Amino acid sequence: MRKLNGIRLAHAKNTAGSAFITLPPPQKVLIPMSMHMGVPCEPAVKLRQQVSVGECIGTSDAFFSADIHASVSGTVTAITDYRMANGSFCKAVEITSDGLMTPYAELKAPPCSTREEFLAAVRRSGAVGLGGAGFPTHVKLNPKNKIEFLIINAAECEPYITSDDRTMQEKQTEIIGSIRRVMRFLDIPECFIGVENNKPDAIRILTECAEKDDSITIVPLPPVYPQGAEKVLIYNITGRIVQEGQLPSDQGVIVMNVSTMAFLEEYFRTGMPLVSRSLTIDGDAIGKPCNVTVPVGTSIREVLEYAQCRFEDVRRLIGGGPMMGAGLPSFDLPVTKTNNAVLALTSDKPAVTTACIRCGRCVNVCPLKLMPTAMEQAYRRRDKAELESLHMSLCMLCGCCSYVCPANRPLVESHRLARDFMRQK
Amino acid sequence: MNKLHIAASPHIRDEMSTQKIMILVIAALMPAAAASVIHFGWRALVLLLFCTFFSMACEGLCRQIMKREQTISDGSAALTGLLLAMNLPVTLPLWQAALGCFIAIVIVKQLFGGLGQNFANPAITARIVLMVSLTPSMTNWIAPRTTAGDAFSYDAVSSATPLVSGTASISELFWGSTGGCLGETCAAALLFGGLFLIFMGIISPVTPLAFLGTLAAAVFLETGSMNDVVYHLLSGGLLLGAFFMATDYVTTPITAKGKLIFGIGCGLLTFLIRFYGSFPEGVSFAILLMNILTPYIDKFTMSHPFGAVSGRGAK
Numbered sequence: 061m062r063k064l065n066g067i068r069l070a071h072a073k074n075t076a077g078s079a080f081i082t083l084p085p086p087q088k089v090l091i092p093m094s095m096h097m098g099v100p101c102e103p104a105v106k107l108r109q110q111v112s113v114g115e116c117i118g119t120s121d122a123f124f125s126a127d128i129h130a131s132v133s134g135t136v137t138a139i140t141d142y143r144m145a146n147g148s149f150c151k152a153v154e155i156t157s158d159g160l161m162t163p164y165a166e167l168k169a170p171p172c173s174t175r176e177e178f179l180a181a182v183r184r185s186g187a188v189g190l191g192g193a194g195f196p197t198h199v200k201l202n203p204k205n206k207i208e209f210l211i212i213n214a215a216e217c218e219p220y221i222t223s224d225d226r227t228m229q230e231k232q233t234e235i236i237g238s239i240r241r242v243m244r245f246l247d248i249p250e251c252f253i254g255v256e257n258n259k260p261d262a263i264r265i266l267t268e269c270a271e272k273d274d275s276i277t278i279v280p281l282p283p284v285y286p287q288g289a290e291k292v293l294i295y296n297i298t299g300r301i302v303q304e305g306q307l308p309s310d311q312g313v314i315v316m317n318v319s320t321m322a323f324l325e326e327y328f329r330t331g332m333p334l335v336s337r338s339l340t341i342d343g344d345a346i347g348k349p350c351n352v353t354v355p356v357g358t359s360i361r362e363v364l365e366y367a368q369c370r371f372e373d374v375r376r377l378i379g380g381g382p383m384m385g386a387g388l389p390s391f392d393l394p395v396t397k398t399n400n401a402v403l404a405l406t407s408d409k410p411a412v413t414t415a416c417i418r419c420g421r422c423v424n425v426c427p428l429k430l431m432p433t434a435m436e437q438a439y440r441r442r443d444k445a446e447l448e449s450l451h452m453s454l455c456m457l458c459g460c461c462s463y464v465c466p467a468n469r470p471l472v473e474s475h476r477l478a479r480d481f482m483r484q485k
Numbered sequence: 486m487n488k489l490h491i492a493a494s495p496h497i498r499d500e501m502s503t504q505k506i507m508i509l510v511i512a513a514l515m516p517a518a519a520a521s522v523i524h525f526g527w528r529a530l531v532l533l534l535f536c537t538f539f540s541m542a543c544e545g546l547c548r549q550i551m552k553r554e555q556t557i558s559d560g561s562a563a564l565t566g567l568l569l570a571m572n573l574p575v576t577l578p579l580w581q582a583a584l585g586c587f588i589a590i591v592i593v594k595q596l597f598g599g600l601g602q603n604f605a606n607p608a609i610t611a612r613i614v615l616m617v618s619l620t621p622s623m624t625n626w627i628a629p630r631t632t633a634g635d636a637f638s639y640d641a642v643s644s645a646t647p648l649v650s651g652t653a654s655i656s657e658l659f660w661g662s663t664g665g666c667l668g669e670t671c672a673a674a675l676l677f678g679g680l681f682l683i684f685m686g687i688i689s690p691v692t693p694l695a696f697l698g699t700l701a702a703a704v705f706l707e708t709g710s711m712n713d714v715v716y717h718l719l720s721g722g723l724l725l726g727a728f729f730m731a732t733d734y735v736t737t738p739i740t741a742k743g744k745l746i747f748g749i750g751c752g753l754l755t756f757l758i759r760f761y762g763s764f765p766e767g768v769s770f771a772i773l774l775m776n777i778l779t780p781y782i783d784k785f786t787m788s789h790p791f792g793a794v795s796g797r798g799a800k
Contacts, residue, residue: 412558414559418735421501423740429788450790466503470493
C-alpha cells in the first residue's frame with residue numbers, strides 16, 4: 061500500500077478544549093433554501109406566517125435535495141433572493157424571532173423499525189453532510205450496492221476547526237448509538253472511525269465508548285492534510301481505491317461525517333430536525349476563539365460579536381477551513397447547515413505571482429498524483445482533450461498545490477473553473 | 486467601510502516564493518564564488534559581478550522593449566548571470582562575457598517567453614556558444630594564484646584544465662587550486678552548496694546522484710581504477726553541472742522518475758564526450774542535450790493519477 065502525498069500544516073486547533081456554548085436566540089434568522097448539494101428547496105411558508113422551531117419551511121419534490129426547517133419560533137417577515145458563495149441565487153426565508161424558541165407541536169421521535177421507516181425519517185430530518193459538502197444524508201444512506209464498511213470521517217484535517225473534535229468529546233454515546241443504528245438498518249458488518257491523531261482526547265473517549273463492540277474500530281491517522289478527503293480516507297483505512305466516476309458505495313463503502321452521525325441520533329430520540337449548527341469561531345482577529353451552537357440562519361456578525369471579533373482588522377472572512385473554505389464577502393451572511401467554522405483573519409500579505417518555474421512542488425504534494433501545473437496551463441488554453449488526459453475530473457480542489465506553489469499560481473482557482481468548463485458542452 | 490478580501494481557496498500559503506528560491510540558490514553558490522576569488526584574484530570578483538549585473542540589465546531592458554511586466558526582482562536573471570560567470574575562465578575579456586550574458590538572457594530565455602518558458606538552460610547554452618565561437622579565450626586557463634606563488638602574476642602562467650593535463654592531485658581538485666573556469670574548480674565549495682540546496686528542499690537529490698553515480702560507474706567500467714573515478718568526479722564542470730545546472734527546474738523533468746532518467750542520461754553523455762569526444766569536457770553538452778529531451782521524458786514519465794481509469798480520457 062503506497063502512501064498518498066499531502067502537506068503538513070500548522071494545526072492551530074486553539075479551541076479543542078472549548079466546549080460548545082449555546083448562544084441566546086437571535087432576533088432574526090435568514091435561512092437560504094439551498095444549504096445542500098442538489099436541487100434547492102421552494103419556500104413552503106407564506107409571508108407573516110407564524111412558525112415554530114422544527115417546522116418545515118422549505119421542501120422539494122426532487123429526491124436529491126434536503127428539507128429545510130425553521131430554526132427559531134416567530135413570524136416569517138420576508139422571502140427574498142439570496143446570493144450564495146458560488147455566486148448563484150436561491151430563495152431565502154427571513155424569520156423574526158419571538159424569543160421563545162417554541163418547538164413545533166407535531167414533532168416526535170420518528171418511527172424506526174424497518175429500513176424504509178429509517179430512510180423516510182432521515183429524509184424528513186433535513187440532514188446533510190455537516191463536514192462542508194452538504195451531501196443529502198438520505199441519498200447517501202440509500203446506496204444501490206451492498207455496503208461492507210461504514211467509515212466515519214472524524215479526521216478534521218483543516219487547521220483551526222474543532223467542531224467535530226468537540227462533538228466527539230461531548231456526544232460520544234450519540235455517535236456510537238448512531239453508528240449501530242445505521243449499521244443495523246443498512247446491514248453493514250463493520251465500521252471504522254478515522255480520527256487524526258492530533259485529537260487524543262476524542263480518540264480516548266470514543267475508544268472507551270465503543271470498547272465492547274468488536275465491529276467498531278477507531279483508527280488514529282497521521283495529521284497530514286487532506287486526510288479527511290473522502291477518497292484519501294477510504295484508501296488509508298481500507299486500501300480501496302474509488303475509481304474515476306465512481307461513488308464510494310461502488311467500492312462497498314459509505315463515508316459519514318461524525319457530526320452528522322451525532323445529529324442523526326439526537327433526531328431519532330427527539331424528532332427535532334436539523335435546525336442548529338455547531339461551529340468553531342477562530343482566527344487572529346477573534347478575541348475569544350470558541351465553539352458555539354446557534355440556530356441555522358443566525359447572522360455571522362452576531363456570532364463574531366459574541367467571540368469578540370475586531371471587525372475593523374478583519375481582511376479575510378472564511379466560511380469553513382483555510383484550505384477549502386469559501387471567502388465571504390460580508391459579515392451579514394447567515395450561518396448555514398454546512399458551516400463548520402467561521403474564521404476571521406487579519407493577514408492579507410500580497411504574494412507576488414510569477415511564471416510557473418516548473419519546480420514540481422505541486423506534483424509532489426498532490427494526494428491524487430495529478431499534474432496541477434499542467435492542468436492550469438491546459439485550462440488557460442481551454443484544451444478539453446488535454447484536461448481529460450490529465451484526469452482533471454479527479455481533482456478535489458483540496459488546495460495543496462496552491463498552498464506550496466512558490467510562484468503563487470492560481471492553481472485551485474483554475475482547476476475549479478476547469479471543472480465547470482469540462483461540464484459545458 | 487471594511488474591505489474584505491475575497492479570494493479563491495486556499496486562504497493560507499506556504500512561505501516559499503520564486504524570489505526566495507533564486508536567492509537560496511545564489512547563496513548556495515557563494516562558497517564556490519568565494520573560492521574562485523581566493524584562487525583567481527580580484528579579476529574573478531569583477532567577472533562575477535559584471536555578469537550578474539549585466540544579465541539583470543539585459544533582462545530589464547528586454548522586458549522594457551517587449552512591453553512585458555518587469556521581472557528583474559524575481560532573481561532569476563541574477564542567478565543566470567552568476568552561473569554563467571562561474572562557467573567562464575578568469576581571463577575572458579568583459580565584452581565576451583557581455584556577449585554571453587546577452588545570449589543567455591535575451592536569446593535563450595526572453596525570446597522564448599521568459600522565466601519558465603525556455604527549453605534550454607540559458608547559462609549552459611551561452612557557455613557552449615562562447616566555447617565553440619571564441620575557443621581561444623574560452624580555453625585560456627591560468628593556474629590559480631594559490632599555486633603560482635605570486636598573487637599578481639596570474640596572467641603570466643597559463644595552465645591546462647586537469648581534464649587535459651591529468652596532472653592535478655586529488656586534494657588540489659578538492660580544494661580547487663587547479664586551472665579551470667571560475668566556479669568549477671573547488672569541489673569542496675560546490676559540494677557544500679549542493680548539499681545545502683538538498684537540505685533546504687530546493688533541489689531533489691535524485692538528479693545529482695543519478696548524474697554522478699552513472700558517470701562514476703561508467704568511468705570505473707572503462708578504466709577499472711577508483712582513482713580515475715574520483716579524479717573524474719572532482720574535475721571539470723561536473724559538480725557545478727550536477728548540483729546547479731542539471732537541477733534547474735525549468736529545463737529538466739518534473740517527476741522523480743524523469744529526474745532519474747535525466748541524471749543517468751547526463752552521466753552517460755558526459756562519460757562518452759570525455760572519453761571518446763573531441764572536447765575535453767562534456768558536462769555542458771550533456772546537460773543541453775538532455776534539456777532538449779526533457780519534454781519527451783516528461784511525457785513518458787507522467788504519473789498515473791490515483792483512481793484514474795485509463796479508458797476515461799487517457800491517451
